[in-house]
Amino acid sequence: MAQTKNFRFEELLDKHHLKKTGARLRVLSMMYSKNTATSQPDLESVMSDIDRVTLYRILNVFEEKGIIHKVFDLNGTANYAVCHSDCGENHHHDEHLHFNCTNCKNVYCLDDLHMPRLTLPDGFKAESFTLYASGLCPKCSKKSNVMAN
Amino acid sequence: MAQTKNFRFEELLDKHHLKKTGARLRVLSMMYSKNTATSQPDLESVMSDIDRVTLYRILNVFEEKGIIHKVFDLNGTANYAVCHSDCGENHHHDEHLHFNCTNCKNVYCLDDLHMPRLTLPDGFKAESFTLYASGLCPKCSKKSNVMAN
DNA sequence: ACATAAATGCAACATTATTACATTTAGATT
DNA sequence: AATCTAAATGTAATAATGTTGCATTTATGT
Structure with a gap:
């Protein structure tokens, strides 16, 4: 199964x-194994044996190719998540909701929630939309309910 | 009139x-004179005589007090804009649309466009929303129409 | 005018990101 | 299988962004 997965990444x-x-297979494997985006600092510490520059380059090509997309969390930290649908070369469709948990800091890509189309003021030509929310994710809201405080 | 404005900032x-x-009056004056957010690099170069650390500290207190809010543009660069309405201490209401022009890089806060309330998946407790769009602002879309490319 | 908390300046440091160039390697070719 | 080469990686240096500690200056209440 680990083998099966690797095979899938190799095809990709x-x-x-x-x-x-x-290095590339490990980055893919890590990102695909999570249902949240991964922050650059996390990637860097987990993949500490891979050179930082190499990591940046891997993330950049993956983004260019439309394999992953970059999203900044509330602190301006870069987070990376796999693209679920039809992102192509320099052509991303991450118009879903990015949910940033204020407790665990995780960034969730909620693909189901798409942008409602909005009417912009005269002259503004929008090419893409991104939607952010912050608050508590299911895990953390559960904890805070149970443990009070 | 410059005097009148300064007086207003002093009251603030x-x-x-x-x-x-x-330093604080100049920062306020600059931010209030624009209809777009100002990037940290811009602030730093315009206010180059003010120490970098001081500038960071000014921006931080202003944000804490609810005078300005911080918004990251598509490149993850910090931008600062005055708070239109009722932002208080550590309590921001910038749930409007942030429009990032891909040409001139300006960030516009479109206060009129508020978030449509969304239903989140089970367990997610949202505290705040932010909406981003990117594309061409009125000035730049006009130019690109006239001058073709 | 003076005392003091607040604000600033300065130096050092931490983190994040980029560039240039030398070395290694995946994978195609023979 | 050996070899070749563009692609990928590693290394070093540098830039940009952000923070912390401490000494000095200043705004403002008394």
Whole structure:
């Protein structure tokens, strides 16, 4: 199964004409194993044996290729999450809700919630929308209910 | 009139029990003179005679007091804009649309456009929402129409 | 005018990100 | 299987952004 998954990632890299290197497979594996986005600092500490510059480069190509997308949390920290649908080269569709938990700091991509189309003031031509929310995620809101405080 | 405005800023500082210093008045004056948010780099270069640390501290207190709010643009750069309405101490209401022009990089706070309330998946307790859009602002979309490309 | 808390300046440091260049490696070619 | 080469990685240096501690200055209440 780990093998099955790896195979899937290798196909993904192939599809984008990227070489299958250990670093790239590990980054993919980590991001696909979570249902939240991963912050740059987290990635860096978990992948501490991979050179920082290499990590930046991996994240950048993945973003260019539409494999992942970058989202800044409430503190301006870069977070990365896999693209669930049809993101292509330099063409992202992450118009879903990004939920930033104020307690655990996790960023959730809630794909089901799409942007309601809005009418902008005269002259503004919107190309894309992103929606942020902050508050407590299911885990943390549960905890805070039970444990009071 | 410059005097009138300054007087207004002095009142504002008074109201929040902040000392009226030259640096603070200049920051206020700059931010109130624009209809877009101001990026940290811009502030820093325009106010280059004010120490960087002082500038950070000014922006931080202003934000704490609810005089301005911080918004990150598409590149993760901090931008600051005056709070239109009733923001108080650590209690911001910037649930309007932040429009980031991909051409001139300006960030517009479109106060009229408020968040449509959304129903979140089970367990998520949202405390605040922020909405981002990117595209061309009126000035830039006009230019690109006229001059083609 | 004076006392003092607040504000600023300065130095040092931490984190995040980029660039240039040398080295290694994946994968194609023979 | 050996070899070749563009792609990927590592290393070092630098830039940009943000924070902390401490000494000095200043706004303002008395």
